[in-house]
Amino acid sequence: MKFAVLFSGQGAQKAGMGLDLLADSLFAETIDEASSASGQNIVADFKSENDELKKTVHVQPALVSFEAGIYRMLMRDLPELNIAGMVGLSLGEYGAMFASSALSLKETISLVSDRAKYMQIYADRVASGMAALIKPNWSKVKAILSKLQEDGEQVYLSNFNSPKQVVIGGEKNAVAAAVKEINDQVAAKRALLLRVNGAFHTPLFNEASKKMHDRLANVDFAKNKIMVISNTTAKPFDGNWKEIMEKQLAVPTHFCACLQYLIDHEHIDATLEIGPGKTLSSFAHQIDRDLESYRIGNLKEYQEFVEAIHETEK
Template sequence: MYYGILFSGQGAQRSGMGVELMADSLFSRIVSWASDVCELDLLKIMKNEHNELNKTVYVQPAIVTVSYGIYQMLKRDLPQLPIKGMVGLSLGEYAALIASNSLSFEEGIKLVADRARFMQQDADREISTLAAVLDPQLQEIKELITAQQENGQRVYIANYNSPRQIVVGGALTDLKATLKKMEEDKLAKRTILLKVNGAFHTPFFNGARQQMHNRLQTVDFHEPQIEVISNTTNSLFHCEDLQGILEKQLAIPTHFGANVKELVKHAKIDTTLEIGPGKTLSRFAHQVDQQLNTQHIENLADYETFIKEQKDGTDR
């Protein structure tokens, strides 16, 4: 069994994510370390008692810390786990790059905190959002969006998640008009406005992209020790191209579905292990390749079950 690790992105967060994992001393130390580095109370944010997870500036360092903490627990308890490659959805790329030792955890979490701050500034500047489009007629939707743009509507495709889901984003009124047109023309089974505070991976985040351009010049990247596939290029990250790709990633579409195909074709994985809150990436992976065995770890019960299966040799 060969694993591709999938790291959760923004939108997967839930109240209480990672809190029960604080019972593990290694996980707890990582959360405390990240809190000190970011100057944030990440445990408080994870508990979400005051809707902190609704804010990009808080949720991004929290998700990366939870995902990285789980990954480090796995490396401690299953050092021989056969990992052949990694993919993260948008924000999840940072967890993947830290896990692959392309940058240190301290430098990585500082970078994530700054990225979140830059994106929050763009999100606060103008109201924009995203919508999932299920079972899309892709070519017809591309033509519709092009026509809407020619009419002055600011709408864009933001994510190509799987054959059965894309995400579109834009100014709220423009996006709603486009979704209505999709429904009228029967271009999708369903559209769902997402609970995010910005049209990520669209030109609405060109301001954050420019700030990241400057910030990334200060980062000391290393060649990933485990292969990580870029959402932006669908190619392996290499040390020399990380700065340019991570800058562009903020304002152009992601291609998670193509990334999973690449893991299967070239890394020869047969199993995905989603790390972090939610099961969304596992669902996308199965939509891409129904032969894949999909597993996930988001809480202590999931973790203990996975470890037991591995050690007992009963992994399905």
């Protein structure tokens, strides 16, 4: 099998994630390193006993640390795994950044921790939200958003996830108005408000993007050893990490086009989702039903995946 590795983004997190994986010494070591790099107690974030995983500043370093720990385990146990390319959804690009060797773990977690702080600042300044549109009617949705924008409302397309799902984001009242219009006009099969604390990948995060520009100025990226497809350009990163990761905060993501790139150019036939849940596996199935899908979100799923690969090698 030829794999695309998919790294989950913000929203996949859940209380208790990663705790069973701490039984693996390499995973535990990774979380210790990440805690030092972030200045946070990542294990406490995993437990979320004080709702840490409801706050961007905790979620982002915790989720990337989780993904990094699992990837390190995979490289120890399955060093010959045939990985053709990687795609991370939004925050998940930082998981791919580390896994592809573009940055060390320490540098990746330090960078994503600062990114989370910038995003938390601007998420707290304006009441904002996002909504998922299931099976959208493109012409109707675009007309609705254009009319609202003409009326001075800040609501935008923010995520192109699959042929059956896109996400809009913006000021809270504007998103609510858009959802009402979309439902009233049957511009999508369903329009559902999401439980997020910011309208990520919209112009509401332009100022956070500027802060990332300054933060990235002195970061030295290595050439990634595995192809990573950018959410922003839907093309492989090619020495342009700084430019793209600055823009990434305030422009739409294109997960659908990213995975399609790997299907068309690298001829992948399987996906491996690393992260809690199965959202990206679901998107992948909507993009190409012939893809075989695997996911790792806990120790049991990790062990099952390793066993499955060993079986195919016999």
